[in-house]
Amino acid sequence: MNDSMDSMPLENPQHRIAALADQCVQCGLCLPVCPTYALDGNESESPRGRIAIAAALARGQVSASAALREPLDHCLGCLGCERVCPAGVRYEALLIETRALLGPAPERPRFLLEIVKRPRLNRWVQRLARWTGASHWPRRILPASWRAALALASSHNTSKPNPSPPLPRKVGRKAGIVALFPGCAASVQDADAERAAQTLLTAAGFQVVRMPAFCCGALDRHDGAIREGDAAAARLQRAWTKSGADCLVTVTPGCLSTLRGALPGVRVDDPYRLLAEHIDELSFEPLPARFALHVPCTQANVARSDTALMQLLQRIPQLALTRLPAPPYCCGAAGSHVLQFPERAARLRESVLMQIETLDVQGLLSSNMGCRLHLAAGLQEKAPALPTLHPLTLLVQQWIPS
Structure with missing residues (x-):
């Protein structure tokens, strides 16, 4: 590190980025698990190149330019690299800090994201889209981000699950107080899964x-809009304090890293680990069926709850379950990535x-809302479309109330 960098205070963003980058030993073990490197075969589209x-x-x-920031914007934030890194590089922190330094990309679909x-x-726009038959609009005249958004919207409810059973009236023992954070889009698209989580957690005590x-x-x-992100974190901290809970859960693993960052010292998890810890409280009806299980990158690399889910x-x-192969296979949804770079996604x-x-299955399970909708949109182009479900929705359908 040069003298000018040594003289910078730790609070300086450039200093923090440089310190994070210095952790990388350039070993290249991240390359085989990077989806964008597999896609492009370009060193700049790898974790090592981005560092x-x-x-x-x-x-x-170097000075910031469109060509230089493009590989940083292309990163999916899947964190497969962080999981295999022998030097313990905090890649997510480095990516967020660097994107904050650059600011949001000019082509970021701000209006769409405000709806999301x-x-x-979000709920009102979806109802309007269904009422006006938006899924049949001539998409060729729309921008690529809007075409991607319509494809995601039309892929919702590719299966029609049974209504969740009522909440258990009696709880065998009190295991603790859990705050269920609905999120934004998840509160609309994953409403069934959130009701399922509440039912199963209540049944578990x-x-x-x-x-x-x-x-x-x-x-x-993750898009570099740190001021807005900080405002959301402050709102989350106030809501958490009012909840009086012991831990916080979300059914969307894509939110976990941000939630944990905003609530240091608080147990923040998806429901699977909590349910697995009290698995003897739950019984399920048989289901003679075969499902493919897609484990989202954030569930495998951030939540690390895939074992509990299984x-x-x-x-x-x-x-019967068949788990889809792990990295470098990523579906490409990755938060706003599917809207900003729909062709790459x-x-x-x-x-x-x-x-x-290649599988003989009757359905697909995926716990991340964006992944599930993105995959469902692709499956709808096939014939026939394969039903998609959140794993919690399937679990509650088979749950035996006690």
């Missing part, structure tokens, strides 16, 4: 408190769809 770009920007060795982040507006529905700030923070699903008698998705096509 080098971030370091050069932080040290003033506001549950009431937890008291569930539902927090207000709003954006946690993940979309903003443990729960295997409690359903006669259910479709190319990344194709490798996952090809895996599914």
Whole structure:
């Protein structure tokens, strides 16, 4: 590190980025698990390449340009690299800091994201789209981001699950108080899964408190809009304090990292680990069916609850599961990535769809809302379309009330 960097205070963003980049030993073990490197075969589209770009920007060795920031914007934030890194590089922190330094991309679909982040507006727009038959609009005349958004919207409810059973009236023992954070888009698209989580957690002995529905700030923070992300974090902290809960859960693993960052010292998790810890409280009806299980990158690399999820699903008698292969296969949804880079997202998705096509299954399970809708949109182009479900929705359908 040069003298000018040594003289910078730790609070300086460039100094933090340079310090994070210096952790990288350039071993290249991240390359085989990086979906964008597999897609492009370009070093700049790898974690190692992006770290080098971030370091050069932080040290003033290069100036920000559209060509230089493109690989940083292309990053999916899947964190497969962080999981295999022998040097413990905090890649997510480096990516967020660097994107904050650059600011949001000019082509960021701000209007669409504002709809996504506001549950009431999101719900109203979806109802309007269904009423006007938006899925049949001539998409060729629309911008690519809007075409992608319509494809996601039309892929919702590709299966029609049974209504969730009523909440258990009696709880065998009190396992603790859990705050269920609905999020923004998840409170609309994953409403069935959130009701399922509340039912199953209650059956497992937890008291569930539902927090207000709003954006946690993940979309903003990962896109470089740090001011908006900080405002969302402050709102989350106030809502958490009012909840009086022991821990916080979300059914969307894509929010976990942001929630944990905003609530240091608080147990923040998805429901699977909590349910697995009290698995003896739950019983399930047999289901003679075969499902493919897609484990989202954030569930595998952030929540790290895939083992707990498998443990729960295997409690359903006669259910056969085939887990789709792990990295570098990523579906390409990745928060706003599917809207900002729909063509790249479709190319990344194709490798996952090809895996599914080789399987003889009756449905697809995926716990991340964006992944599930993105995959469902691709599957709808096939004939016939494969039903998609949140794993919690399937679990509650087979749950035996006690």
